Amino acid sequence: MTCRSRLTLLGAGIFLPLAAHAANGGVNIAGIPLEFIVFAATLLGVAVFHHFSLWVALGGFATLSVYKIATVGFTTGLGVAGFIGHLHHEWVTVANLFCLLTGFAILARHFEKSHVPVILPKYLPDDWKGGFVLLVMVFFISSFLDNIAAALIGGAMAHQLFKAKVHVGYLAGIVAASNAGGSGSVVGDTTTTMMWIDGVSPLVVLDAYVAAVVALVIVGYFAAKQQHAYSPILKHSHAHTHVDWGRLFIVGVMLTFAVVTNVGANMLYTGMADSFPFIGVAVWLAIILTIPVRRHDWELLPETIKGSIFLLSLVMCASMMPVEQLPPASWMSALALGFISAVFDNIPLTALALKQGGYDWGVLAYAVGFGGSMLWFGSSAGVALTNMYPEGRSASQWLKQGWHVPVGYVVGFAVLMLTLGWHPDAPHDEPKPTPAPVALVQPAAS
Template sequence: MHWLDVVLISFAVLALLGVIFEEVTHINKAKVTLFFGTLSWLLLFISSGSSTETEAVSRGLAESISEIAGLWLFLVAAMTFVAYLNKKGMIENLIYLIMPKRIKENHLLLLTGLFCFIFSSLADNITATLVSCALILSLHLDRKKQIRFITLVVFAVNSGGVALITGDVTTLMIFLADKVEILTLLALSVPAACGVFLLALLLSRGMQGEVELVHDRNEVRGVDIAIAGLFLLTIVSTIVCNVLFQVPPVLMFLFGLSVMFLISRFYSHDSDLDPILEYIRTIEFETLLFFLGILLIVGMLKEIQALGSFVAIYEVLPPLVANYLMGMFSAIIDNVPLTAALLKAGIEMSPGEWLGLTYAVGVGGSLLVIGSAAGIVAMSKIPGLTFASYLRYSLWLLVAYTVGYAGVYVLGLFI
């Protein structure tokens, strides 16, 4: 192995360790991955021995940047919609609209899982988790019941995100790589929902009390309703136009974002006090920079042909088993770099098997509280939620994950 390959692979390992031990080092994972990602490509250019090698590296970088740009623009558009609706209280109003004033704890647990599942398909996992944490804290449950609620929230948020490209970045990455079709992804919501429902039943054992919800609705303006409707219309139009005319989702969402700007300008009377463009600044740019760094690193590994190890497990085990294990592995390793590496490795699978991988890497991170962004956010918001307290329900989480994955396998037989 060339000395440069050793150095670059070491950079990738250090970046991965920086992601895993972010809570220990207190260095944001976006800073670590962006540093090693850009440094790796700099070394590739500097160490090029000829103009032919330099041109090859340039083509590899251009390919990576093109993929990153499409992902970034889509996420910016989707996250701007969600940031606006969240700031205006539309999401909280939706919760209070569907939730009764008094309800049994086990029924509320099931409704919470259902809400998280649906909402995380439309919004990003972080927003869905933050809203759910606020709801749980307002119920004033005892510590043990709070942990049960948030365990379901983490699993439901991750499960709901796999069925739509707006809900999970790994789903979007696999779709943009032309491994699954958008209508097939919608069918994925059925087995994913079965896993959530099963976990809700397991966690609700022993919950017999009642809780009272304090309804505190925010004022809703006409422009807010119009933009909420536009967001849903954009999602539906993205699906329809992609199926009928192969319109890229990023183009449809950017068009929806432009219409959002125009609606705000001509509908709202306080455009100077509340400019719509300001909401672009409130989205999670740290998350976007993390994706940028990770995809640069994975692109570098592809450039030096170092992704063969990811293919090895698929040469030893059938895709059904390998995908299942990759889901469990994503509870330890962030699912974004894991998915990116698998896509770059050139693995050959059927559409049904790619669907299984989509579910596995999207939901598998729920098995450990540190395995997904939803779990990390929940740990920062819910007192008493620790690695150990979440681990108490690991068996139930594994059962729900396995049942959902089995459902995806059955679904794949009909594709």
């Protein structure tokens, strides 16, 4: 059976229940709302049909939209009017994410072309500790670059350092380090950026680093040992390579614009950040202003836009889920989401959690950020890195050789709970009451 035939069957399996039950209101199968089943089928289709992931995601969004319009409606109303209201409610989040995903792709390319990734390896130790320090570098890079970019930079450096012979366990270590580094930074991972856009404080997300550092030490030690036994480090001097400070300047400007704009919008007026995609527009304003400094790699945009539409389709699918029927937010559900994110994309899982509310966002950031490292297709960083190293596209080998990743995840989670505990945040996206106007007291007439 061809991929196209299997996609047709998958689509039929999703649409037929809708045709049978659309006129009878919401559908539940074994007590599970049909929205969740369609969403799970969409995520499964993305995992199985890699070459058709965009069309599977768009198909899932279209299916859910038709179903909600025809049956249960949206929180904003019934039918087409409710759908339009839902789109209006979500457009700021979607626009911000689109601008950030495309803008950060340009940012990552500038950092790569700054020659910093080429120069860094000459400072590494010659034994297994060199592989460990490289993973620490990936962790650090991912704290201010997208985790996909950090994983690719780490993979490129590993290709040079280990004569193109990279152990699968070390590939898992690179992905884990990139996801761990981005888990505590609102500019280091799409999931934490979503939290930031939704109103979660960057200081709250920072808690994730307590667990992420512990996981990095565990994974980094065993992965570096595996790599040293498989293919020892081979250093190059790169004595004639110089840093391109102009490109680093562009990276700094883009990050500064993003951070200052988001903080300023929330400080000036609580609801301002929810009314317009300020942070995404600020990133692209920085790109436009820095055009005279260095040429931007505009040729990245077609593929980046395609990937962004794919991710945003999943986010919109998640926005239509009846989250009031999910289990209540707790540290156990956060721990479980980490394991689930190893199989299903963590971006729609994060969107579900944000819609539901009641989580400790630092704990959740670590769980969904690092948890996807347990399988190669569990995170975008893993998918991107295995494009460079196809030998990593084996779930069994990834689990066998990268056994230290789930161990690091659980130990890191335990340390986070023992040190900071579970402290769910108050609803962060509810508007604060407007203070009553102060009446001016007129002086009494004499």
